[in-house]
Amino acid sequence: MTRVSAEDRRDALIEAAIRVIAAKGVTAATTRAIVAEAGASLASFHYAFRSRDEMMAELITVVTTQEAESVVHALVPAETIEKTLEAGFHAYMNVVRSDPSREQAMFELNQYAMRTPGLEHLAREQYRTYFAVAEQILAAGAESGGLVWTRPLPELARLLITITDGLTTTWLADRDDAATDAVIRDAVDLIARYAVASPQKENR
Amino acid sequence: MTRVSAEDRRDALIEAAIRVIAAKGVTAATTRAIVAEAGASLASFHYAFRSRDEMMAELITVVTTQEAESVVHALVPAETIEKTLEAGFHAYMNVVRSDPSREQAMFELNQYAMRTPGLEHLAREQYRTYFAVAEQILAAGAESGGLVWTRPLPELARLLITITDGLTTTWLADRDDAATDAVIRDAVDLIARYAVASPQKENR
DNA sequence: GTCTATACACCGATAGAC
DNA sequence: GTCTATCGGTGTATAGAC
Numbered sequence: 058m059t060r061v062s063a064e065d066r067r068d069a070l071i072e073a074a075i076r077v078i079a080a081k082g083v084t085a086a087t088t089r090a091i092v093a094e095a096g097a098s099l100a101s102f103h104y105a106f107r108s109r110d111e112m113m114a115e116l117i118t119v120v121t122t123q124e125a126e127s128v129v130h131a132l133v134p135a136e137t138i139e140k141t142l143e144a145g146f147h148a149y150m151n152v153v154r155s156d157p158s159r160e161q162a163m164f165e166l167n168q169y170a171m172r173t174p175g176l177e178h179l180a181r182e183q184y185r186t187y188f189a190v191a192e193q194i195l196a197a198g199a200e201s202g203g204l205v206w207t208r209p210l211p212e213l214a215r216l217l218i219t220i221t222d223g224l225t226t227t228w229l230a231d232r233d234d235a236a237t238d239a240v241i242r243d244a245v246d247l248i249a250r251y252a253v254a255s256p257q258k259e260n261r
Numbered sequence: 262m263t264r265v266s267a268e269d270r271r272d273a274l275i276e277a278a279i280r281v282i283a284a285k286g287v288t289a290a291t292t293r294a295i296v297a298e299a300g301a302s303l304a305s306f307h308y309a310f311r312s313r314d315e316m317m318a319e320l321i322t323v324v325t326t327q328e329a330e331s332v333v334h335a336l337v338p339a340e341t342i343e344k345t346l347e348a349g350f351h352a353y354m355n356v357v358r359s360d361p362s363r364e365q366a367m368f369e370l371n372q373y374a375m376r377t378p379g380l381e382h383l384a385r386e387q388y389r390t391y392f393a394v395a396e397q398i399l400a401a402g403a404e405s406g407g408l409v410w411t412r413p414l415p416e417l418a419r420l421l422i423t424i425t426d427g428l429t430t431t432w433l434a435d436r437d438d439a440a441t442d443a444v445i446r447d448a449v450d451l452i453a454r455y456a457v458a459s460p461q462k463e464n465r
Numbered sequence: 466g467t468c469t470a471t472a473c474a475c476c477g478a479t480a481g482a483c
Numbered sequence: 484g485t486c487t488a489t490c491g492g493t494g495t496a497t498a499g500a501c
Binding site for chain 2: 081082084161164165167168171172180181183184185211212215216218219220221222223224226227229230231233236239240243246247
C-alpha cells in the first residue's frame, strides 16, 4: 500500500465500514471485514484507530450527518403545506426504499451506541441531530408557504421524527407501501393542522 | 444437573436467553452466556437445539407473544375513547420505562431476524402480531364506549403501531418523558377522530 | 506507515465418557 | 441426558521486520 496520511486512512476506513454495515449490518462490521473492503491490512486499522469502538464512535457521527444531509437534500417545497409535508414523507421513504439495509443500519448503530459503555451519549446525539433537521424542515416548509406554526417547533419536530421512525421500522418489517402511504396521509393531516396563515406584519 | 425433559430444557434455555438479551443485548447472548444463566452445560444446549439460530427463532416468537400479552394486560378502559387511548399509551410507556433494555431487545431481535438468512419471515411475523394486538385493543376500546371506527381497523392498527414504535425509539434515545407525553396527546387526538357514536341497531 | 505473522480470547458446535 | 474436553474458526489487538 502506498503511504497515506493518518487522516485519509481514517476516512477511508470509516467509509469502508459504512459500506460493510449498510450491506450486512453492524455485527458483520469486523475489523477484518472493514480492512478487506478498504483494501488495507489489518495492522493499518489499529494504526489509524486505537480500537474498533473508537472508529465506531466516529462513524456514528459521520453517518448521522450524512443521513441528515441526504434527507434535507431530497426535499422540495410545494404549493400547500399539506403537499409539502406529503412530498417530504414520500421523499424520505424513497430514500429508505432505495437502500433499506442502510436505513436499518441507522437503528442498529443507535442501539450499538446505547449498549456500548462510553458511547451512550452518541445515541442521544443522533436523535438531537434528527430533531434539529426536523425543525429545519418544518421551519422552511412554513416559511415558503407564508405560514407559522401554532405549536412550539421542538414539539412538532419530535412528533415528525416519532412518526418517521415508526414508518421506517414498520415498513422495514413488512415492506407494505400502500399501508405506509395511508399512515403518511394521517401524519400529514395531523401536522398540517398546526400551520396557520402568517399574520400581516404590523407597523409600529 | 438432574435430568430434565427435552421440552423443559428448551423452555429453560429460552427463558435464560431472554434474560441475557434483555440485560445485555442480542450480541451478548452467546451460547455460553445462555447456559451459564440457565445453570446448564454447553453440550446440553446443543442437545436441546440443533443450533443457536434454531433457538433464536423460537425465542423470537415466544418473546413477541409475551410482549403482546403484557401490553394487553396493562390496559384499562376509561370513560371516553380519548381517555382510554391516552391511558393505553401511558400504560405501554410504563412497560417500556420499567424495563427499557427489554424493549430495546425487541427491536434488536427484529433486526436480527431481518439480517439472518432463513429468519426473515419472523420479522414480518413479529409485526403481524403487533398489528393484531393493536386491532384487538382498538376494537375493545370502541366497543366499551359504544363507538365504531370510521376507518378500516387494519389501517388504524398500523397507525397505532407506527406511533408506538416511534415513541419507543425516541424515548429510548433521550428518555424525555415530557416530550413523549406531548406526542402522545397528538396521537390520541389523531386516532380518536376516527371514532363515532355507534348507530342504533335497526329493526328489519 | 505499511506489512506479515502471531498472540490470545471467545465463538458455535461436537466427541465421547458416564 | 448430562457432562468435560476439545475442534476449527474468527474476533480484536500487537510485535517486529521493512
